[in-house]
Amino acid sequence: MMIETDENFLVDAVGRRHARHAGPARIVSLVPSLTELVCDLGLTDQLVGRTGFCTHPREILKPIPKVGGTKDVNLVRLRELAPTHVIVNIDENRRECVEEIAEFVPHVIVTHPCAPEDNLAVFRLFGAIFGREAEAESLALDLQAALAEARAVGAGLPPERVLYLIWRDPWMSVARSTYISATLATVGWQSWPAEDVPRYPAFEWDAPWLGEVSRVFLSSEPYSFRDKHVAEVEVLAGRPAALIDGEMTSWYGSRAATGLRYLAALRRSLAGLE
Structure with missing residues (x-):
């Protein structure tokens, strides 16, 4: 995602220009991972609304009013909160609702990070709009360090093809065009099948491409896979399988650095290096 800047404006993921906001804002975030980012930028006192899926940081968000879900926003409640800014995401929110x-x-701020490094632009966009440039730069430096660590792990080990499960009945995975796939690739895990569309493909266990997969991950979200599913998948796939924290692979914003470090440690552990 390219962010253009000049003295007065920043440009979001759809080319919309935003002024630097003077004084306290009234922010509603419709993106769980970016609600966390708003808080980590020190803007909690300006956050007036969130979705029911915005759960981190849990204790801080408890008193913040909910406005429905990411796909089914309560527009009446949202209007009552009189926000100056609403944060949305191209993948997570419906275009008709955003319009x-x-x-x-x-001010509707549209985001679309497609890979971990895209969060650098998101940090700086939010930091500039809301006067949190120093906090944004601190997050950017931490993410750059996490990216360097994750890429070093990926470069030091042979690439490994993995199947990343997000749903059961039907069984579903992720395409190469997803943020999840890009995050996995940072540590040398190539998601399979090697396609860009559909973004979340359903499949059967007799698919020919499964023979190219070395390992299966069962994500904690959106389907809440548990230990009991691991043995089932190992039988179906004939490959090693393990649970993986979905927030660490799919949440962008300030969670991205933590996620990359988690994946780097997991990659080293499964390779027998720690």
Whole structure:
């Protein structure tokens, strides 16, 4: 994602120009991982609304009003909160809903990080709009360090093809075009099948490409895979399988650095290096 800057404006993922906000804002975030980022930028006192899926940081968010889900926003409640800014994401929020929100909210900030490094631009965009440049730069430096660590692990081990499960009945995986796949690739895990669309393909266990997979991961979200599913998948796939924390692979924002370090440690552990 390219972010253009000048003295007065920043540009978001769809080319919309935003002024640097003077004074306290009234922010509603419709993206769970970016709600966490808002808090980590020191903007909790300006956060007036969130979705029911915005759960981190848990104790801080408890008193913040909910406005429905990421796909089914309660527009009446949102309007009552009188936000100055609403944060949305191209993949997580419905375009029709975002367009309706833009009719009564002055500033709708659209995001679309497609790989971990894209978070650097998101940090700086939010930091500049809301006057949190120092906090944003601190997060950027931490992410750059985590990226370097993860890439070093990936470069030091042979690439490994993995199947990343997100759903059961039907069984579903992730395409190469997803943020999850890009995050896994940072540590040398190539998600399979090697396709870009559909983004979340359903498959059967007799698919020919499964023979090229070395390992299977069962994500904790959106389907809540448990230990009991691991043995089932190992039989179906004929490959080693393990649970993986879905927040560490799919949440962008300030969680990205933590996620990369988690994946680097997991890659080393499964390779017998720690």
